[in-house]
Amino acid sequence: xxxxxxxxxxxxxxxxxxxxxxxKVLELDTLGKVYVKDQGACIACGQCELRCPDYAIYVTKEEx
Amino acid sequence: MRTYxxxxxMNRLPHIWCPxxxxxxxxxxxxxxxxxxxxxxxxxxxxSGIGCSSRxxxxxxxxxxxxxxxxxxxxxxxxxxxxxxxxVIVITGDGDATAIGGNHFIHGARRNIDLTVVLFNNNIYxxxxxxxxxxxxxxKKATTAPYGTVDxxxxxxxxxxxxxxxxxxxxxxxxxxQTVDAIVQGIGNKGFSLIETITQCPIAYGRxxxxxxxANMLKWMSEHAAPLAAYNKLSDEQKAxxxxxxxxxxxxxxxxxAEYAKLIxxxxxxKK
Numbered sequence: 226x227x228x229x230x231x232x233x234x235x236x237x238x239x240x241x242x243x244x245x246x247x248x249k250v251l252e253l254d255t256l257g258k259v260y261v262k263d264q265g266a267c268i269a270c271g272q273c274e275l276r277c278p279d280y281a282i283y284v285t286k287e288e289x
Numbered sequence: 290m291r292t293y294x295x296x297x298x299m300n301r302l303p304h305i306w307c308p309x310x311x312x313x314x315x316x317x318x319x320x321x322x323x324x325x326x327x328x329x330x331x332x333x334x335x336x337s338g339i340g341c342s343s344r345x346x347x348x349x350x351x352x353x354x355x356x357x358x359x360x361x362x363x364x365x366x367x368x369x370x371x372x373x374x375x376x377v378i379v380i381t382g383d384g385d386a387t388a389i390g391g392n393h394f395i396h397g398a399r400r401n402i403d404l405t406v407v408l409f410n411n412n413i414y415x416x417x418x419x420x421x422x423x424x425x426x427x428x429k430k431a432t433t434a435p436y437g438t439v440d441x442x443x444x445x446x447x448x449x450x451x452x453x454x455x456x457x458x459x460x461x462x463x464x465x466x467q468t469v470d471a472i473v474q475g476i477g478n479k480g481f482s483l484i485e486t487i488t489q490c491p492i493a494y495g496r497x498x499x500x501x502x503x504a505n506m507l508k509w510m511s512e513h514a515a516p517l518a519a520y521n522k523l524s525d526e527q528k529a530x531x532x533x534x535x536x537x538x539x540x541x542x543x544x545x546x547a548e549y550a551k552l553i554x555x556x557x558x559x560k561k
Contacts, residue, residue: 235302239309239491244504275465276507278313279303283291 226287227269235281242273296320309503311462311488316345322472333376336365340382341416342409359390362397373546379406383424398452401480402545411490419493430497450538455480457538461487461510
């Protein structure tokens with residue numbers, strides 16, 4: 226399991242995180258900001274955080 | 290929150306860069322590298338020129354200088370000579386380093402002064418409206434080259450190496466951990482270090498050349514970048530399609546501020 230922290234006021238809706246997510250966890254809403262569509266599918270790979278140019282998404286892997 | 294965020298001026302975020310711009314990725318790589326290299330925040334100076342890339346100094350929580358166009362390296366040279374203890378990191382763009390500041394760039398490399406230059410290469414003058422820069426690839430469109438640019442582009446890595454830099458690396462915004470690693474090594478090198486980071490400009494460059502959105506431009510980098518060892522094994526035809534990344538050159542040469550200190554000592558002792 227992973228926690229995904231979004232800082233919406235920094236998100237500019239560039240779609241990089243959505244495009245690089247291998248599990249299609251993220252999507253842009255009608256205002257063009259990212260939201261978590263399917264939290265359960267997240268594997269905490271961190272691809273979204275790695276290339277977010279606006280520091281708007283943070284993924285932390287939770288220890289079981 | 291991440292530990293490297295202490296190196297950001299958090300009240301200045303979100304930054305001004307366009308949606309999808311890769312500069313934010315490079316700026317994060319720089320602060321991560323500073324953290325990894327263990328530099329003292331009070332003994333690190335960030336110097337930038339003018340351009341989209343050079344806005345980065347305003348978001349970074351160090352002593353920072355946002356200088357005249359193309360003149361980041363001369364300011365940084367002055368800082369380093371005035372106080373050689375400081376770690377001086379220069380943030381520059383493709384136009385800033387290779388056009389307006391082209392001469393300063395090659396002479397900084399020639400002197401082998403201990404600066405770490407991170408060149409944000411987005412292939413275009415983004416801030417002023419998408420004019421072609423010396424790093425716009427041949428045939429690519431810009432507002433000043435509506436039919437594609439006739440000029441051939443510089444290879445800034447080869448330029449720096451030929452001019453005398455002792456550490457030359459190239460990375461991209463797709464290869465974030467490699468970028469961090471290259472900057473750490475550049476900081477570690479006592480001499481002129483160039484880290485060219487290829488970054489996407491989806492607005493001024495990508496749109497004009499129909500390269501798709503920021504994610505598509507990142508995928509292009511992943512498909513066309515080859516680690517140096519793999520690149521060297523390619524045939525000439527294959528090489529035309531790719532570009533090498535990683536540490537491209539490491540050399541050894543006397544460092545300028547150390548040589549200068551020796552000279553001062555010699556003169557103070559009255560020797561000729």
